[in-house]
Structure formats: C-alpha cells, structure tokens
Amino acid sequence: xxxxxxxxxxxxxxxxxxxxxxxxxxxxxxxxxxxxLPEVARFLHEALQGRLALLFAVDGRPFEEKxxxxxxxxxxxxxxxxxxxxxxxxxxxxxxxxxxxxxxxxEREIRDLFGLIPQGHPDLRRLVRHEHxxxxxxxxxxxxxxxKAIGRQQGEYRFxxxxxxxxxxxxxxxxxxxxxxxxxxxxxxxxxxxMQLEIRHFWKHRGIEKLFEQQTLTTALPLAERVSGDTTxxxxxxxxxxxxxxxxLEVPRRARYLRSLFLELERLHNHLGDVGAICNDTAYxxxxxxxxxxxxxxxxxNDRLTGSRFLxxxxxxxxxxxEVSAIQQSELVDVLDxxxxxxxxxxxxxxANASLTDRLETTGVLTERTAWDHGVVGIVGRASGxxxxxxRDRPFAAYGELGVNVALYRYGDxxxxxxxxxxxxxxSIRLIRDIRDKIPQSPLVGTSDYQPQHGEWALSAVExxxxxxxxxxxxxxxxxIHRCKVRDPSFANWPAIQWAVIGNIIPDFxxxxxxxxxxxxxNDL
Amino acid sequence: xxxxxxxxxxxGIVTGQHPExxxxxxxxxxxxxxxxxxxxxxxxxxxxxxxxxxxxxxxxNALTNPVYDVERFGVHIAASPRHADALVVTGPxxxxxxxxxxxVYKQTPDPKLVIALGDCAIHCGVFKGSYAVTGPVDRHLPVxxxxxxxxxxxxxxxxxxxxxxxxx
Numbered sequence: 001x002x003x004x005x006x007x008x009x010x011x012x013x014x015x016x017x018x019x020x021x022x023x024x025x026x027x028x029x030x031x032x033x034x035x036x037l038p039e040v041a042r043f044l045h046e047a048l049q050g051r052l053a054l055l056f057a058v059d060g061r062p063f064e065e066k067x068x069x070x071x072x073x074x075x076x077x078x079x080x081x082x083x084x085x086x087x088x089x090x091x092x093x094x095x096x097x098x099x100x101x102x103x104x105x106x107e108r109e110i111r112d113l114f115g116l117i118p119q120g121h122p123d124l125r126r127l128v129r130h131e132h133x134x135x136x137x138x139x140x141x142x143x144x145x146x147x148k149a150i151g152r153q154q155g156e157y158r159f160x161x162x163x164x165x166x167x168x169x170x171x172x173x174x175x176x177x178x179x180x181x182x183x184x185x186x187x188x189x190x191x192x193x194x195m196q197l198e199i200r201h202f203w204k205h206r207g208i209e210k211l212f213e214q215q216t217l218t219t220a221l222p223l224a225e226r227v228s229g230d231t232t233x234x235x236x237x238x239x240x241x242x243x244x245x246x247x248x249l250e251v252p253r254r255a256r257y258l259r260s261l262f263l264e265l266e267r268l269h270n271h272l273g274d275v276g277a278i279c280n281d282t283a284y285x286x287x288x289x290x291x292x293x294x295x296x297x298x299x300x301x302n303d304r305l306t307g308s309r310f311l312x313x314x315x316x317x318x319x320x321x322x323e324v325s326a327i328q329q330s331e332l333v334d335v336l337d338x339x340x341x342x343x344x345x346x347x348x349x350x351x352a353n354a355s356l357t358d359r360l361e362t363t364g365v366l367t368e369r370t371a372w373d374h375g376v377v378g379i380v381g382r383a384s385g386x387x388x389x390x391x392r393d394r395p396f397a398a399y400g401e402l403g404v405n406v407a408l409y410r411y412g413d414x415x416x417x418x419x420x421x422x423x424x425x426x427x428s429i430r431l432i433r434d435i436r437d438k439i440p441q442s443p444l445v446g447t448s449d450y451q452p453q454h455g456e457w458a459l460s461a462v463e464x465x466x467x468x469x470x471x472x473x474x475x476x477x478x479x480x481i482h483r484c485k486v487r488d489p490s491f492a493n494w495p496a497i498q499w500a501v502i503g504n505i506i507p508d509f510x511x512x513x514x515x516x517x518x519x520x521x522x523n524d525l
Numbered sequence: 526x527x528x529x530x531x532x533x534x535x536x537g538i539v540t541g542q543h544p545e546x547x548x549x550x551x552x553x554x555x556x557x558x559x560x561x562x563x564x565x566x567x568x569x570x571x572x573x574x575x576x577x578x579x580x581x582x583x584x585x586n587a588l589t590n591p592v593y594d595v596e597r598f599g600v601h602i603a604a605s606p607r608h609a610d611a612l613v614v615t616g617p618x619x620x621x622x623x624x625x626x627x628x629v630y631k632q633t634p635d636p637k638l639v640i641a642l643g644d645c646a647i648h649c650g651v652f653k654g655s656y657a658v659t660g661p662v663d664r665h666l667p668v669x670x671x672x673x674x675x676x677x678x679x680x681x682x683x684x685x686x687x688x689x690x691x692x693x
Contacts, residue, residue, distance in 0.1 A: 130621050139656055147654040150620060174625050177604035179572045179585045182622060203621045204576045207657035223651050229580025229676065273583075286529065292590035293539050299587070300543065309678065310580055342536075349528055521579045 007048060007075045014043055024245065026394065027459060029081040034093060037084050041071060042099040044082075050075040051375045051388075053492075054470050055106035056485040057114045061142040063454060067116060069093055070472070072459065077393045079459060086116065095121035102375035105495060113140040113209075128202045128524075131155030139210050146210045159198055162188040167195065170506060174203045181520035185509075192505040197498045204524040212484035217243050217452070217473070218317055220481060224471075225312055228488055228522030232310040233266045234464025235486070235522075241396055242471040243317050245458035247448045254442040255319035259397040261435050262311050262320070264428040267465035268336075269298040271421045271428070272343070274517050278418050279350060281511040282359040290346050294339050301335055304328075319445035329436045340429045347422060360415035364512030366500040367412055374496040378467015378489045380516055383420045384412035390463035402434055412500075414515040451479065466490065466519065488522025540594050546680040553688060557669045561689050563636055564610050567599040568690055570640075571609035571633065575626050576658065577616030580676040581643040585613065587679040600686050606630075611638040617649040617658040618665055630666050638689075640670040642682065647671050 008020050008028055018040070021029045032040050044050040050073035060066040067090075071082040086093060095118035097103045107118040108127035115138035118124075129137060134153045138144060161169070167190045174182035184200035208227055212220055224239035225232045237259055244251060251259075276291025299309040306314040306322045314322050324332070351357060366376070371384040381388060389406040391399040407423035409416035452475035462469045467489030476482035493516060501512055553561075572585050588595040589602065603609045606629045618626055630639070641662045644650040652658050662668055672685050 133620070144656070146656060148656050149659075150656055174622070175573060175606075175629060179582050179602060181574045181577075181579055181582060182625065203625070204574070204616070204619055205621060205657050206576050206617065206619055206652045207655035208652075210657075211652065211655055226578040226580075226651050226675075229578035230583055232580065289591050290532070290536070292587070293536070293592060296543070296587060296590055296592045303544070303678075309584075310676070312675070345528075345532055349532060352528070519579060521577065 007078055007080065010048060011040075011044070011080070014047070015040060023081075024458065026077070027079045027081060029083060031083050031085070034084050034086070037071070037082060038094050038096050038099065040082060041073075041096045044073045044075065044080060045100045048073075048075050050080060051372075052100050052102040052106075053079070053375065053377075053468070054472065054485065054487050055103055055110070056472065057110045057116060057140075058474060058483045059114065059140065059142045067114065069110065069116070071096070072470075072472075081459075091115060092117050092119050094119050097121050101373045102492070105491065112138070114138055115141060125158065128205055130202065131157050139207060144210075146207070146214055157200060159186050159200075160196065162196055164190070166190050183520050187506060187509070189506060192507075193503055194501050194506060194509070197501050197509075199494060199498060201494065201520065202524045204521050206525065208525040209484055209486060212481050212486075213476075215481055216479045217246060217475065217481055218479065220484070221315065221317065222313075224486075225315075227486055227525070228490075228519040229310060230270055230519065231266070231464045231466060231469065231488070231522065232312050233262050233314065234462055234466075234469050235488070236312075236315045237263060237397070238460050238462040238464075238469045238471045239473075240315055240317055241460035241462060242458045242473040245460065246452040246456060246473060246475055247317075248450045249318050249448040250446050251319055252442040252444065252446050253398070253440045255444050255446070256398040257435050257439045258320045258322075258324060258444075259315065260399060260402065261324065261432060262306070262314050263397065263462075263464075264431050264435075265298060265302055265305075266311060268339075268425060268428045269295050269302065270465040271425050272298060272339075274514070275350075275418060275421055275425070277514050277517070278360075278414065278511065279356065281514045282356055284350075284353065284356050287346060287350050287356075290342075294342060297335065297339060301332065305332070316445055318447060319443070321444070323444060329439070333433055333436055336429045336432060340426065343425060357415065359508075359511065360418060361413060363414045363508050364500045364504055364515060365411070365413045366496055368410070370499045371412065371496060374499075375492050376496050377492050378463075379417060379420045379424070379465075380493050380496065381467065382407055383409050383416035385410040388468075390461045390468050394461055396460070396462055398435065398438075401438065402431060404431065414511060417515040454482065457483075464489065466517070467493070486522075486525060488519055488525075490518035490520070490523040493518050494523055539591050540597070541592070543592050543680050546678065546684045551671070551673075553670060553685075557638075557689075560636065560638060560669060564638070565690055567601070567610075568686070569601055569603040569608055569610045570613050571603050571606045571611070571629070572613045572615070573606075573626060573629050575614055575616045575622040575646075575662070576619035576652070577643060577645055581615035581645075584676045584679050584682065585615075585642070588682060593679050593683055595683060595686065598683075598687055598690060600690070606633040609633050609637070611640055612666075613640045613642050614646050614662045614666070615642045617645045617652045617655075618660060618662060620657050620659055623659050623665065626662075626665060638669045639666050640672065640685075641668045642672050643677060644673055644675045647673055650675060
C-alpha cells in the first residue's frame with residue numbers, strides 16, 4: 001500500500017463523513033465545516049504527523065459572496081488540503097493555533113489582510129499592518145483598490161514585557177548597522193543572556209499579493225522574480241511550475257534540466273556567501289574574504305550564462321529563455337571544479353580553527369521539537385534533524401531523474417547549519433556535473449492551448465536555497481490571477497529564531513541570525 | 526598557520542578581476558559634483574533599504590568583497606547615519622519605511638548626498654502604484670545621484686562612486 005492511500009485511509013477511518021477530492025496529482029482536498037475544522041486539523045497534525053505548510057484565505061468575490069480558508073498540511077509526500085467556507089457576512093473562523101502552533105502568524109496575517117477574525121487566537125495584535133494603518137484597512141479584500149493610498153492614524157505596537165529586577169530591553173532596528181534589510185528586534189535581557197526576543201517585521205510590505213492580482217498568469221513572472229532578490233530563480237521557478245500546472249503545460253526535458261542547473265547555481269552562490277558571512281560574524285574575516293571571492297566567481301558565471309548575475313529572465317512560462325551550449329557547460333564544470341577544490345581547502349582551514357568552532361558549537365540551538373512545532377523548513381530544519389527536501393520528496397524540474405542526497409544534522413546549532421550549507425555546496429556541484437552528463441536534447445519552451453477557467457487553482461513547491469517555496473495560484477477571468485499566495489521559507493522560519501536565541505548572549509545574536517539568514521523581503525511581501 | 530599562508534599565496538591578488546561596467550550611468554550634474562567636493566578624500570556611506578527585493582543589498586555587499594574592494598578608493602560603509610556622508614537608498618519607499626527613512630535623513634549630518642540605487646528607488650519598478658508603496662525616493666528626499674539597474678552590477682556602482690569622488 002502506498003503512503004498516499006494510507007494517509008487518506010486514516011483520515012477516512014477517523015472522519016467517515018468527509019469525502020476526499022483529488023483536484024490534482026499529490027493533492028487531496030477535504031471540504032470541512034467550520035465548527036469541525038480544529039478537530040480535523042489537530043488529527044492531521046498530531047496523529048498523522050502532518051506539518052502545516054501553508055494557511056491562507058481567498059476572497060471569492062465578485063463571483064461568489066464567500067471567503068475560503070485553505071489549510072495545507074504536508075503528510076508524508078502528499079498535500080492534504082482542508083477547505084473551510086465562510087458564507088455571506090460571516091467574518092469569524094476558529095483559530096487552530098492552540099493545537100497547531102505553526103498557524104500563529106498565518107492566522108494573524110489573514111486577519112490583517114482580509115479582516116477575518118481567528119476566534120480563540122492567543123495573540124491578536126497586528127502583524128502585517130503596522131499600527132499607523134487606519135482601522136478597517138484590509139488590502140486583500142476584493143473591494144479594496146490596489147492603488148489606494150492608505151492614510152495614517154495614531155497607534156503603538158505593544159511589545160511583550162518581562163518585568164523584574166535587572167531586566168531591561170534592547171531595541172534594535174528597523175535600520176541595522178550592516179547592509180541588511182529592515183526589521184525590528186526587541187530583546188529582554190538580564191545581564192548578558194537573552195530572556196526573550198520579540199520580532200517586529202513587515203516594514204518592507206510592498207503589497208506583492210495584491211500586485212499579482214493586477215496581472216495575468218503569463219505576465220507576472222518578473223514580479224515573482226522580485227519577491228526576494230537572492231532567491232530570484234527559486235521564486236520564479238515556483239511561479240512557473242504553478243502556472244504550468246494551470247495550463248496543463250508539459251515542460252520539455254532539456255528545459256527541466258536547465259532549470260535544475262540554474263537552481264543549483266543560485267544555491268551555490270548563496271551558500272558560499274553564507275559560509276563566509278557566518279565566519280565573518282565570529283570576526284574570522286579570512287574565511288569571509290575567500291568565500292565572497294568564490295561567490296563572486298559563481299555570480300560572474302551566472303552573468304556570462306544568462307546575462308544576469310541573479311539569473312533574472314532565465315525562466316519563461318513553459319521552459320527557459322537561455323540555452324547553455326555544450327562548450328558553456330564544460331566551461332561551467334571546469335570553473336566549479338576549481339571552486340570545489342578551493343572550497344575544500346578552506347573547509348579544512350575553518351575547522352582547524354578552535355576559537356572559531358568554539359563560537360559555533362552550542363550557539364543558537366533550535367531543538368527538533370521546537371523546529372517541528374513551528375513547521376520550520378529548509379536548511380534550518382535539516383540542521384535540526386527534520387529530514388525534508390522538496391527536491392527528493394516532491395521532485396520538480398529534473399530532480400526526479402537526478403537523485404539528491406539530503407544533508408542532515410541533528411544538533412541544531414550554528415555549526416550544524418554551517419555544515420548543512422557546506423555539504424550542500426558539494427552536493428550542488430555534484431548535481432551540476434550530473435546534469436552535464438545526462439542533459440538530453442529537446443526544444444527549450446513548451447506550449448499549450450488550454451485556458452484555465454475561473455476558480456481553477458494549482459499549488460507548487462520548489463526547494464530554493466533557503467528551503468521550501470510555495471505558490472498557490474487561482475485563475476480568474478480572461479487569464480487573470482484571482483489569488484496568488486506566496487510563501488517564502490522565511491515566513492515559516494522567522495518565529496523559530498525567537499526560541500533559538502534564548503539563553504544566548506546578545507553579541508551572539510548576529511551570528512545566530514546569519515546562520516538562519518532569512519529574507520525580510522520574502523517574509524514581508 | 527602554514528596552510529593559511531599557502532592558501533593566500535596560491536590565491537594571489539583577485540582585486541579588479543571583474544568585467545568592465547557594461548552600461549555607463551548618466552553623467553553627474555555640475556551641482557552634484559560641487560556638492561560632492563568635500564568628499565573627494567573619503568566618502569562614508571550608510572545604506573538604507575526601504576523596501577527593495579534585497580538584490581541591491583547583495584550587490585552593495587559585493588562591493589566590499591576582495592574583487593571590487595571599494596575601500597581602496599576611500600569609500601567605506603558606515604554603521605550609523607551619524608557617521609555618514611552619503612545615504613544609499615534602495616527600493617521603493619514603503620508605507621512602513623517612510624518614517625524611518627526620514628529619521629535617518631535627519632540624523633545624517635550636513636553636507637550630505639542621497640544616492641538612489643536601483644530602478645525601484647528611482648521609479649518604484651514593478652512595485653509602482655501599490656497601496657503599500659508611497660513612491661520613489663525623490664518624493665521624500667532630494668536625490669543627487671541615480672544609479673539605474675535591476676539590480677545595477679557592482680562594477681556600475683563602483684564606477685559612479687569613483688566619478689563622484691573625483692568630482693572635477
């Protein structure tokens with residue numbers, strides 16, 4: 001019996017009155033009554049070990065006077081989708097945060113963007129809308145104009161306070177000392193150790209999901225590439241995969257191999273940069289200098305291959321825009337062979353340095369339990385023993401034919417996150433060699449005549465360098481986008497940092513933060 | 526220790542090993558040159574992100590790597606606006622970042638330059654018109670230098686900074 005049917009069978013035996021629908025491959029959908037939802041969600045999370053991967057709302061207007069709330073659980077390698085319908089003037093839904101902790105930010109986000117209220121949520125402060133946004137501003141409601149200028153009101157965010165002798169607060173941000181993105185961190189400390197960290201984000205909220213709704217399915221790729229610049233290709237690919245599912249479009253094999261190649265190049269330049277940056281935050285600038293040199297090499301390579309250092313414009317709906325010739329491929333592999341030798345030497349230098357490893361070990365430990373509770377994904381999850389990688393579990397692009405070795409560490413400290421990156425650098429270079437050997441000949445772009453109807457939707461997952469990127473796209477009329485939900489891995493991982501830093505000293509925070517290296521842009525949308 | 530030395534010797538000097546800037550940025554106006562006169566010896570930059578996609582940040586970071594090594598031209602990145610001669614602003618100005626941007630500008634001592642880096646900072650790029658975007662940087666601050674690109678390559682940023690420092 002396959003895993004797929006076993007999950008369905010277990011749900012069937014626990015809830016005989018629910019009927020499974022199979023809207024697409026690897027997705028099973030249940031329409032659940034509002035009052036029963038917490039029970040079903042809890043069953044999926046606790047009994048079936050389902051990870052809450054995504055939670056979002058869809059405004060059904062102008063076609064139907066309803067809101068739908070979609071809960072996406074990852075059970076084994078299958079998506080289980082629970083759909084709750086709010087009809088007419090109903091604006092309330094029951095919070096699942098008390099039993100599924102990972103839902104906390106998603107539910108607050110739904111409240112801010114749609115004005116739907118998660119009843120029983122333990123924390124109903126604003127998340128995306130900062131306090132100066134006027135009351136009643138819910139931008140993803142269909143009757144909210146996308147280009148409306150929002151006014152300003154008085155208001156103040158209430159941080160959680162810890163009181164006691166010798167406890168004081170350290171506010172950091174939104175503008176930081178280095179060249180990094182804006183975000184606010186509020187530490188409560190007694191002496192050196194951190195007792196509590198509260199993250200206040202969404203300074204960079206640009207209304208991306210609303211901007212998607214102004215576009216058509218075929219024109220929104222440049223916007224997807226700019227959700228988070230360092231993951232240009234990851235986001236672009238996830239967007240393309242979802243749109244191609246809607247168009248029932250088969251991507252030619254060569255294009256799928258080239259997509260994997262580009263994705264690995266992106267992983268490579270980011271991981272090389274991160275290894276250096278982690279070392280730099282322990283003041284070991286030598287490793288930083290070498291790593292940023294190698295990163296620059298890979299980015300110049302990207303530029304030569306596609307005309308963009310970030311691989312922008314390399315993808316097209318249905319395929320890729322740039323051919324990589326056999327000569328370019330052998331040049332590519334030669335450069336990467338040199339980078340790998342170079343990097344291996346650096347690795348032994350790094351780990352021979354006791355004062356460096358002393359800073360990395362036992363710093364910023366994220367336990368497997370905490371990681372699981374937050375539904376953490378990607379490198380951060382793999383450093384805390386969560387064995388998951390979309391490339392292996394739900395193969396996309398050419399990964400079904402390539403085979404990926406997943407790096408896995410258990411300790412969850414900064415060193416483990418560094419090791420995951422180092423292993424993945426070697427694995428990426430191995431994959432690129434493999435791609436060069438196996439790449440078939442075929443056209444670069446596929447086409448399709450199918451036009452998706454209003455209400456059809458698709459869900460796609462891509463393992464970007466940071467982790468699992470999810471896109472849910474629902475088609476509207478005339479090829480327009482009715483709803484596009486974007487989930488960068490950062491959104492799932494940010495809250496976990498608040499737990500990883502507890503007990504560490506403030507000077508180690510930059511190091512811990514760097515070892516997570518999450519995107520603010522992808523989180524704030 | 527020996528290994529580190531060996532590694533450094535083997536690597537050699539990589540500074541300057543980058544392609545020439547492909548597109549040349551629009552030339553600087555005489556007013557900008559005059560405004561930049563106090564900074565011909567050294568220029569301290571404070572980078573402010575007001576809503577970019579973070580690609581511009583990555584390219585600013587790349588300026589400090591050994592290949593571009595911006596410090597050899599007397600340009601360095603300051604940790605506080607109070608130590609800065611120039612603000613480099615990236616991204617469209619979001620509703621939430623409007624106040625922090627104005628605060629930073631106020632805290633930067635005069636005389637100062639404002640450099641809008643990237644298409645988003647110049648005309649909001651793909652984010653133009655959104656409810657959460659208040660407009661390009663020059664709607665809020667007087668902008669002296671514009672560096673177009675999405676994102677501009679480090680060699681192009683370097684080229685503008687070098688010309689700014691020459692100021693003749």
